[in-house]
Amino acid sequence: xxxxxxxxxxxxxxxxxxxxxxxSPISGHRSVSWYQQTPGQGLQFLFEYFSETQRNKxxxxxxxxxxxxxxxxxxxxxxxxxxxxxxxxxxxSSLGQGMRGYTFGSGTRLTVV
Amino acid sequence: xxQVKQNSPSLSVQEGRISILNCDYTNSMFDYFLWYKKxxxxxxxxxxxxxxxxxxxxxxxxxxxxxxxxxxxxxxxVPSQPGxxxxxxxxxxxxxxxxxxxxxxxxxxxxx
Numbered sequence: 001x002x003x004x005x006x007x008x009x010x011x012x013x014x015x016x017x018x019x020x021x022x023x024s025p026i027s028g029h030r031s032v033s034w035y036q037q038t039p040g041q042g043l044q045f046l047f048e049y050f051s052e053t054q055r056n057k058x059x060x061x062x063x064x065x066x067x068x069x070x071x072x073x074x075x076x077x078x079x080x081x082x083x084x085x086x087x088x089x090x091x092x093s094s095l096g097q098g099m100r101g102y103t104f105g106s107g108t109r110l111t112v113v
Numbered sequence: 114x115x116q117v118k119q120n121s122p123s124l125s126v127q128e129g130r131i132s133i134l135n136c137d138y139t140n141s142m143f144d145y146f147l148w149y150k151k152x153x154x155x156x157x158x159x160x161x162x163x164x165x166x167x168x169x170x171x172x173x174x175x176x177x178x179x180x181x182x183x184x185x186x187x188x189x190x191v192p193s194q195p196g197x198x199x200x201x202x203x204x205x206x207x208x209x210x211x212x213x214x215x216x217x218x219x220x221x222x223x224x225x
Contacts, residue, residue: 004156033212043157043202043215056212090156102213104149104156 002026004093004105012111018079021108025072025093032074033102034066037088046089049074081112116140117205119216126223132190134219136203139184143205146179147213148188151200160201161188193223 005024013019025032033056034046045058049068066076072093078085088107118137126132134148144165149157163170163177163186170177176189190197200220204213 035213035215042217043204043213045212045214048212058212092156102147102159104158106154106156 004091004103006089006091006105006108008108009106010109010111012113013081015081015083015112017081018077019081019110020075020077021089021091021110023074023076023091023093023105025074025091026103029093029095029103030072031094032068032072033092033094034074034076035090035092036060037090037107038084038086043090046076078110083112086110086112115217116143117203117214117216119201119203119219121219122217123220123222126193126221128195128223128225129192132188132193132197132221132223134188134190134201134203134221136186136188136216137184138186138205140205140207141181141184142207143214145206146177146186147204147206148175148177149202149204149215150197151202151218157202190221193221195223195225197221198223 007022031050033048035043037043047066048056052068063079068074090107092102092104094102116139147162148160150160151157161172161175161177163179168179179186200218202218203216206213
């Protein structure tokens with residue numbers, strides 16, 4: 001079966017712009033989580049959605065937001081981009097029951113210039 | 114504050130020998146522990162996990178050990194193979210979904 005698909009794979013944006021990243025989970029998976037990976041901070045949890053509801057949120061400013069659609073696909077949005085937002089953004093999906101089944105996508109590499 | 118620590122940023126091991134990766138955590142409320150492997154330009158791949166009610170879990174060449182009193186877990190890979198060369202992350206959680214807290218990762222290099 002298809003894995004977790006993230007689009008686009010690479011993105012270059014200018015400071016002050018906004019960006020939307022997309023994640024299509026594995027078919028049947030209803031939970032989608034987002035993580036940011038940077039060399040300095042490592043992998044950090046952004047937020048998690050289950051059945052279109054945000055169930056959990058990490059410690060990021062309000063410029064970072066997300067949503068989940070009825071087909072479980074998820075998007076995350078970053079507004080007013082800063083240089084420090086340059087990172088690999090990873091999405092993970094699971095059935096939503098227990099932690100064993102989280103599958104990650106290959107990520108979107110965002111570069112802010 | 115860093116609640117999950119992998120103090121060894123890198124590990125070099127010969128093919129066929131054992132790789133031992135360590136992870137320490139600070140919060141005794143964490144009750145589920147996972148190890149992921151990551152290649153460059155790919156997302157992390159789940160390897161093995163353990164719940165707080167157990168102290169050992171095996172899956173093929175991979176074994177995870179949990180010492181709750183020391184707040185320490187380790188991953189043993191036996192025997193190590195060249196394809197095991199990757200960055201390994203430990204991750205911990207307090208609930209059944211959503212938020213994983215990751216360590217900084219250990220780069221493993223398996224040499225022939």
